[in-house]
Amino acid sequence: MKSLKKYLAKRSKHSRTSARKKGVFPSIVQKMHLLTLRFLSLLWKNKLLSVIMIIGLFLRLLGTNPGYPQIHSDEPSIQEATRILVMYHKYDPQNYYYGSLLSIIYAFFILVVGIPLFFFLVLTKDWHIMVERGFFGFLDYFFNIVANGSNYFDTFYNFFPYWTRYETAILSSFASIVVYLLVKRLFSKGPALIAAFLTAINYRHVLSSTLTLADGPAAVFATLSILLSTKLLQNPTRKNYLIAGFGLGCALSVKYFIYVFPAFFLCHFLAIVREKKVSLKAKLSKLFLNKNLIVSLLLAGVIFVLINPYLFLNHKEASLQMHVNSARYGLEMQTVLEKFKPPFTNLISKNTPYPFWYLYRFGYGEILSIAIALGFAYAGVRYKKQSLIIGSVVIPFFFVFAALSGNTPVRNYAVITPLLLIFPSVLVYDLARKIKQPQWRKAILILLVLIVGYQTFKNSLLSSFYASLPLNYTQSFVWMNQHLKENAVIAKTPGAFVQKEHTGIPILGNYTGVGASLAELKDQKVEYVIIASPNTTLSNMLAWIVKTPDDYSYYDEKRQWELMNNTYVTLVLRDLAQYTVARFYKPYWQSLEPSLLIIQLPSFWGEKKGQLISAYDISTASCTDYLKQSTKVFPVHPGDWYTITGKGIWKTSLKTPSGSGFLRLDFYAKDKRRITTSVSQLLSTPNILTTLTTASFAPTEAASAKVSLQIDTCLRDERYSFNGIHIYEAKQTNPSKYVYPYREDDLAKNFIWLPEIL
Structure with missing residues (x-):
């Protein structure tokens, strides 16, 4: 081991001195060789840092395959640009939302490492093709796979989508190393190791690193740019300005991350101001008319143009694409200028708290979020200069994305995550230093780091572990092939896929429950229903947003779940879920992969009413959101079949796509606890009397029930009335657990709402 250490140091020194002796600027190959040796030397000297990087790399690679299904709308941008560059040598990504640096890096390593390794793997798996077609026939077969891939859910032959994920995971794991070097330069080695560890295990950064998205790698290049800019504080030479300019150009070429420029200018300012024996006039001249500064900015521009010439x-x-993207984020020039007009009432978006709430609740976790806030305040007082440098990037970023934009895609915050994690690292390290006894100091430090990092590590591990298991989609395809008869009549939500021999009737496509009730599905002679969670969870989130447009109750999770558990989408989903024959989901919210239910509609539904036991009329004197008017409670017999019918009318002069009124049948236990709910179809046609129906078995614990009219959303000039509500009771054989094994199980929260992966 010592000999290897000496060899690395010797080779690193030799690479530096040989170029000096020749009197020439080292070539790119020499530079890469030197950097590689320095990197290996760094890891060899810092065993703990090596372990931290391995942990980060493991968490990221674990979640790539099969990972999130290849249905993310933004992944194809980098994947396709890389594929075109490798296969057709065409340097035009066509999607200009990201810079081209990543596709260049990915293409290079795919050519050098990816394709040779994949060739060996395919040869090992499909050696019979070589036997049948010969070597050149196998080459045609191989390159056809590389060029065209396979279907969305294939994890082996889908070459570019998955290999670009691997490269994203590997590149993103270097964030730990770069933030270590930055914190070590600005503070010391202790907090640097803590920052590297927190970055390696951070859930938000790990999650973004498992997809072919620019956010994880952008964090690496943004942090690297700041690191290179801080070299000006050590020695503001022409060489260091050029190095800083190189970092700026690279950061710009990943995700157009302009927020590194304030840190660069601040380092330039501090480097000039701290110069001694220089007059004020000379300092002002150096600040604004500095040749090194101009050359640095020119180099950044040249690098950006060379990497992104198609712009x-x-x-x-x-x-045009930039304009569309700006509009998407609410950052069009005209819109931004309007926000800065007095009295500045529109300057801060009403959605501004959302990213902070997301990071607090999910992205970072409560403990780490509090540590970041406390660390930011502490470092701002204790380490003003260092905090100013980091804050010059973080604060403008939050101002633009959280305040000005108010846009909710949360993956953007992965870019600044390593920078934010510097603050709790400094706080934790300094707190431990207050302990005088060395042995206790180390123990307390480890304990504090574990406390701060526990939640985010747990979330990262759960997310990546469940992402490494077989896809819910592929498991559902296996089940459908084994159990569904050919040409079965299937209803499906958006995001649910059926095999070629089956056709799916779309339901829940307009974020309402029209067409999804058991009564409507039976009328269409539907046999099976396939429900995918992305649509149901998004429907509920949209309902929640509508309910809380202007107040902070949006962030009240208890109230949120109370409402979401009573929206029509959730109620109809629970009603259908009684008849689930197969379900594919992974526990915990950390697994954001779409979940799937396969429901087989019971043949007996709607065939038998039984004896009339009660009749009611219900009408709305006034219409308000989330209105619920109920009948009197009536006793029920567990295991009996109850059917509710009624005629309803939705009166309105407005042109709205659908009403939101429906009938619901709730069963209660002796302790007044609601057990299950069944719902009718929605009143979807205005000003026409419509017959509504719902039916269900009384659960084993049921003692009573009641019928209610519910209105989720009510607009002005809307009225609802129901008459002739009849309640029937019948004896019906309860289906066995063998047919419907999940009848008594509660529906997983994954189908109701999940935090977005975006």
Whole structure:
């Protein structure tokens, strides 16, 4: 081991001195060789840092395959740009939302490592093709796989989608190393190791690193740019300005991350101001008319243009896409200028608290979020200069994305996550230093780091572990192939896929429950229903947003779940879920993969009413959101079949797509606890008397029930009335657990609402 250490140091020194002796600027190959040796030397000297990087790499690679299904709308941008570059040598990504640095890096390593390794794997798996077609026939077969891949859910032959994920995971894991070097330079080795560890295990950064998205790698290049800019504080030479300019150009070329420029200018300012024996006039001249500064910015611009030439060669299309992307984030020039007009009432978006709430509750966790806030305050007082450098990036970023934009995609915050994690690292390290006894100091430090990092590590591990298990989609396809008869009549939600021999009737496509009730599905002679969670969870989130447009109750999770458990989408979902024959989901919210239910509609539903036991009329004197008017409670017999019918009318002069009124049948236990709910179809056609129906078995614990009219959303000039509500009771054989094994099980929260992966 000592000999290897000496060899690395010797080779690193030799690489530096040989170039000096020749009197020439080292070539790119020499530079890469030198950097590689320095990197290996760094890891060899810092065993703990090596372990931290391995942990981070493991968490990221674990979640890539099969990972999240290949249905993320933004992944194809980098994947396709890399594929075109490798297969057709065409340097135009066509999607200009990201810079091209990642596709260049990915293409290079795919050519050097990916394709040779994949060739060996395919040869091992499909050696019979070589036997049948010969070597050149196998080459045709191999390159057809590489070029065209396979279906969305194949994890082996889908070459570019998965290999770009692997490269994203590997590249993103270097965030730990870069943040270590930055914190070590600004503070010391202790907090640097803590920051590296927290970055390696951070859930939000790990999650973004398992997909072919720019956010994880952008964090690496943004942090690297700041690290290179801080070299100006050590020695503001031409060389260091050029190095800083190189970092700026690279950071810009990943995700157009302009927020590194304030840190660069601040380091330039501090480097000039701290110079001694220099007059004020000379300092002002160096600040604004500095040749090194100009050369640095020019180099950044040249690097950006060289990496992204299509932005200028195809500027019309690029400008159009940039305009669309700006509109998506609410950052069009005209919109931003309007926000800065007095009295500045529109400057802060009403959605501004959302990213903070998301990071607090999910992205970072409560403990780490509090530690970040306390660390930011502490470092701002104790380490003003260092905090100013980090804050010059973080604060403008939050101002633009949280305040000005108010846009909710939370993956953007992965870019600044390593920088934010610097603050709790400094706080924890300094707190431990207060302990005078060395042995206790180390123990307390480890304990504090574990406390701060526990939640985010647990979330990362659960997320990546469940992402490594077989996809819910592929498991559902296996089940359908084994159990569904050919040409079965199937209803499905958006995001649910059926095999070629089956056709799916779409339901829940407009974020309402129209067409999804048991009564409507039976009318259409539907045999099976396939429900995918992305649509149901998004429907509920949209309902929650509508309910809380202007107040902070949006962030009240207890109230949120109370409402979501009573929306029509959730109620109809629970009603259908009684008849689940197969379900594919992974526990815990950390697993954001779409969950699936396969429901077989019971043949007896709607065939038998039984004896009339009660009749009611219900009407709305006034219409308000989430209105619920109920009949009197009536006793029920467990195991009996209850059917509710009624005629309802939705009166309105407005042109709205659908009403939200429906009938619900709730069963209660002796302790007044609600057990289950069945719902009718929605009143979807205005000003026409419509017959509504719902039916269900009384659960084993049921003692009573009641019928209610519910209105989720009510607009002005809407009225609902129901008459002739009849309640029937019948004896009906309860289906066995063998047919419906999940009848008594509660529906997993994954189908009701999950935090978004975006």
